[in-house]
Amino acid sequence: xxxxxxxxxxxxxxxxxxxxxxxxxxxxxxxxxxxxxxxxxxxxxxxxxxxxxxxxxxxxxxxxxxxxxxxxxxxxxxxxxxxxxxxxxxxxxxxxxxxxxxxxxxxxxxxxxxxxxxxxxxxxxxxxxxxxxxxxxxxxxxxxxxxxxxxxxxxxxxxxxxxxxxx
Numbered sequence: 001x002x003x004x005x006x007x008x009x010x011x012x013x014x015x016x017x018x019x020x021x022x023x024x025x026x027x028x029x030x031x032x033x034x035x036x037x038x039x040x041x042x043x044x045x046x047x048x049x050x051x052x053x054x055x056x057x058x059x060x061x062x063x064x065x066x067x068x069x070x071x072x073x074x075x076x077x078x079x080x081x082x083x084x085x086x087x088x089x090x091x092x093x094x095x096x097x098x099x100x101x102x103x104x105x106x107x108x109x110x111x112x113x114x115x116x117x118x119x120x121x122x123x124x125x126x127x128x129x130x131x132x133x134x135x136x137x138x139x140x141x142x143x144x145x146x147x148x149x150x151x152x153x154x155x156x157x158x159x160x161x162x163x164x165x166x167x
Contacts, residue, residue, distance in 0.1 A: 024061030031059040038162030126151035140166045
């Protein structure tokens with residue numbers, strides 16, 4: 001029985017190690033410079049504003065840091081960032097760029113995306129919850145999507161979507 005327990009423990013460590021290695025390679029694939037376009041809504045019922053964005057990203061086996069700036073029209077400009085860490089099972093971190101202040105992030109990897117719940121510093125669209133999807137698109141693409149509930153209908157809507165590529 002002790003031998004079986006030892007084999008089971010060794011197998012579990014190997015599985016955990018390979019999962020962390022896979023996540024490490026995944027996180028590192030986001031490293032570098034990114035440019036792109038997208039849209040953002042100032043609230044659930046507003047019309048989307050077209051934006052242009054630039055991001056720089058640093059990544060390790062267990063962390064990802066995005067630092068960017070998006071501009072819309074001639075006068076709208078906002079710094080946007082996210083710092084995320086993983087323990088091999090879950091991802092946690094902070095999102096900056098909201099007018100309500102820094103927001104908490106927590107979630108998991110799902111295929112080629114990090115699906116992170118956002119906990120806003122103050123109410124946005126009637127509550128403090130939303131979702132950030134950070135998705136790898138091919139070898140040289142990344143998509144950032146923020147999804148929130150429309151307070152009028154209760155349905156999920158896209159608040160922002162930014163499609164980025166390597167310059």
